[in-house]
Amino acid sequence: MSTPPLASGPEGTRALRALLGVVLDALAAGDRARGGPLPAGGPGAVDARVGDALGDVLPEDGDPDALATLVRVLAEGAADPADALCAAHLHCPPLAVAVAADLAAGALNPSLDSWDQAPAASALEARVTRALARHAGLADALVTTGGTESNQLALLLARERHGPGLRLVHGANAHHSLPRAAWLLGLPEPVVVPAPAGLLDPAALDAALTTLPGPVLVAATAGTTDAGLIDPLPAVAARCAAHGARLHVDAAYGGGLLFSERHRAKLAGLDAADTVTLDLHKLGWQPVAAGLLAVRDPDDLAALHQRADYLNADDDTGAGLPDLLGRSLRTSRRPDVLKIAVTLRTLGRGGLGALVDRVCALAEELAGQVAARPGLDLCAPPVISTVLFRPARATDDAVAAVRRTLLADGRAVLGRARHDGRLWLKTTLLNPHTRPADLAGLLDLVEGSTPR
Numbered sequence: 001m002s003t004p005p006l007a008s009g010p011e012g013t014r015a016l017r018a019l020l021g022v023v024l025d026a027l028a029a030g031d032r033a034r035g036g037p038l039p040a041g042g043p044g045a046v047d048a049r050v051g052d053a054l055g056d057v058l059p060e061d062g063d064p065d066a067l068a069t070l071v072r073v074l075a076e077g078a079a080d081p082a083d084a085l086c087a088a089h090l091h092c093p094p095l096a097v098a099v100a101a102d103l104a105a106g107a108l109n110p111s112l113d114s115w116d117q118a119p120a121a122s123a124l125e126a127r128v129t130r131a132l133a134r135h136a137g138l139a140d141a142l143v144t145t146g147g148t149e150s151n152q153l154a155l156l157l158a159r160e161r162h163g164p165g166l167r168l169v170h171g172a173n174a175h176h177s178l179p180r181a182a183w184l185l186g187l188p189e190p191v192v193v194p195a196p197a198g199l200l201d202p203a204a205l206d207a208a209l210t211t212l213p214g215p216v217l218v219a220a221t222a223g224t225t226d227a228g229l230i231d232p233l234p235a236v237a238a239r240c241a242a243h244g245a246r247l248h249v250d251a252a253y254g255g256g257l258l259f260s261e262r263h264r265a266k267l268a269g270l271d272a273a274d275t276v277t278l279d280l281h282k283l284g285w286q287p288v289a290a291g292l293l294a295v296r297d298p299d300d301l302a303a304l305h306q307r308a309d310y311l312n313a314d315d316d317t318g319a320g321l322p323d324l325l326g327r328s329l330r331t332s333r334r335p336d337v338l339k340i341a342v343t344l345r346t347l348g349r350g351g352l353g354a355l356v357d358r359v360c361a362l363a364e365e366l367a368g369q370v371a372a373r374p375g376l377d378l379c380a381p382p383v384i385s386t387v388l389f390r391p392a393r394a395t396d397d398a399v400a401a402v403r404r405t406l407l408a409d410g411r412a413v414l415g416r417a418r419h420d421g422r423l424w425l426k427t428t429l430l431n432p433h434t435r436p437a438d439l440a441g442l443l444d445l446v447e448g449s450t451p452r
């Protein structure tokens with residue numbers, strides 16, 4: 001076999017163009033073979049097909065058709081977020097323009113751990129992160145792999161400011177990555193504040209802050225993963241200010257509302273936070289990964305400073321080469337900022353805001369349809385784009401079984417969420433191309449799959 005072509009350089013364009021045709025054809029073939037939001041038959045059927053396509057993982061002689069074969073089997077076995085009935089998780093259908101930009105990022109492979117590996121990418125990242133942070137009312141932002149890493153960094157920066165005795169206080173509605181980050185960082189056991197009705201209760205927060213000695217980081221949520229609810233940020237911020245507590249807001253989901261004139265007021269109080277988690281692979285239509293951690297005080301980032309002579313020697317930095325190592329805990333790092341910048345510039349605030357408005361309107365539409373069906377119960381009117389509902393008079397076991405039946409048949413991907421002590425079916429609407437008729441079809445499927 002001759003030496004395989006590279007993705008950039010003199011042969012790059014020609015080689016990639018040919019391979020892209022293969023990839024696109026395989027994606028289309030896999031999509032046709034699946035014929036729905038996810039593959040029918042459950043894990044066993046999918047695993048068998050993958051096993052057949054893969055064969056020997058590391059054969060002695062290579063297979064020139066591996067790209068076509070494996071992309072096709074991946075597509076056939078995908079839960080495709082671009083299908084209107086794939087609506088369970090904060091798993092968005094990425095924009096074509098963002099994925100195209102990601103191709104360029106992969107081909108050029110800039111690595112954001114030193115300027116000499118990423119001259120333009122590092123300049124782009126510095127500008128875009130500052131602009132996005134200001135958009136959220138803060139000063140600067142780091143690019144992360146998503147909400148989980150952003151939340152970890154928020155705890156780390158708080159600990160470096162306030163010391164190892166820092167205690168995390170979070171609502172019972174907070175994302176699991178927050179207590180996990182406290183565990184990872186060896187912080188004291190977090191205090192969990194009750195969240196009746198899925199929201200952090202400011203009076204209960206006040207009571208907790210009154211009894212706690214020592215430094216505290218309060219984590220509030222703007223867009224809970226289960227119900228898309230937004231904690232009362234102004235009241236939470238006021239309690240933090242009164243008690244001298246630091247505030248982190250996990251806006252991995254709700255942060256996208258900032259793009260919308262109609263919905264951004266729901267995030268009032270966000271700019272009172274010391275740190276904010278944003279995640280553009282949720283309400284930002286990016287392929288994973290596209291996380292950010294925004295900070296109010298850029299001096300907080302000094303805690304991440306790190307010296308490695310081969311990446312940021314003092315004399316290089318002194319001579320004007322940007323020092324990138326302190327912009328992440330990672331070393332080699334993808335230019336995820338490229339697809340973000342391309343999306344922001346291509347759609348503009350108006351275009352992104354329209355997408356946000358569209359999926360929020362779809363959630364209103366679905367909630368209206370649920371409320372109009374006597375066979376279904378609606379949990380609550382949507383705040384962002386999540387709708388919880390359940391078959392009326394069904395047991396929790398029956399609700400769980402409906403979800404699994406639809407998964408096994410490959411007919412719909414619905415999530416599940418516990419709220420008010422009951423199990424609900426969860427839809428997270430992130431596909432702006434979904435039509436009201438798709439939602440009606442989804443509800444027909446649910447009613448038709450409910451054991452009576």
Ligand SMILES: *Cc1c(COP(=O)(O)O)cnc(C)c1O
Pocket residue numbers: 090145146147148149151175177221223224225250251252253279291
């Ligand atoms: C999704 C989510 C996270 C985790 O984000 P990842 O990108 O999956 O790491 C954190 N917090 C909230 C509120 C989320 O919805």
